[in-house]
Amino acid sequence: MRLRTEYKSPYAAAVWSMVLPGFGQFYNKDYIIGFVLIGFEFLINLYSNLNLALVYSFTGDFDRAHSVIDYRWGMFYPSLYAFAIWQAFNAAKSHNAKALGSTMKQRSYYTGFFIGLVLGMDLGLFWHDFAFFNQFKVLSILNLPVFSGLSFGLLLGILGNYLEKTFYRKRKAAKALI
Numbered sequence: 001m002r003l004r005t006e007y008k009s010p011y012a013a014a015v016w017s018m019v020l021p022g023f024g025q026f027y028n029k030d031y032i033i034g035f036v037l038i039g040f041e042f043l044i045n046l047y048s049n050l051n052l053a054l055v056y057s058f059t060g061d062f063d064r065a066h067s068v069i070d071y072r073w074g075m076f077y078p079s080l081y082a083f084a085i086w087q088a089f090n091a092a093k094s095h096n097a098k099a100l101g102s103t104m105k106q107r108s109y110y111t112g113f114f115i116g117l118v119l120g121m122d123l124g125l126f127w128h129d130f131a132f133f134n135q136f137k138v139l140s141i142l143n144l145p146v147f148s149g150l151s152f153g154l155l156l157g158i159l160g161n162y163l164e165k166t167f168y169r170k171r172k173a174a175k176a177l178i
Helices: 008-020 023-027 031-048 050-057 063-069 079-099 109-128 131-136 135-143 145-177
Strands: none
Touching: 008 023, 023 031, 023 135, 031 050, 031 079, 031 135, 050 145, 063 109, 079 109, 109 145
16 A cells, blocks of 8 residues: 655745744644644743733734733743744655655755844844834834834844855855865
8 A cells, every 4th residue: 555645835834833833833743842832832922911912012002012011921932933933844844855755965944034033023022112213203113012023033034044045055065065
């Protein structure tokens, strides 16, 4: 009897993890890590009041968003979020390579982007109330607890991806030729 292997879309796995950390792992049938990530997600949301801060931010009540969020717990969320997306994407890629019987070298994808995303989101949460942002009206969007994390996260994520592609991968390829 021939076993049928199922293709796992890395992008679908990443999107499922964007919806809720752990869902991408369920998509990949990595149930243990999926339950662990969902457990951490609920724990961090419970203690940080992140969902309330999101609701207040998206409804425009930024002062209330600042007052309800506990940044000590909220600083854990970017790491959990980015790891869940990164792991789901790379696990799907690995699953597909194994299903095809590929002998290609194991590697991870978009590591620079996700490291930059975590650092940027943490910086955005940490510096959300920086007085410098209030002096310039153009930068006032960066004084918002949720939007500052997203803005810095995307910016540093793109920078991390660029640095990984230009320096790390090229240097590694040059070493392989020697």
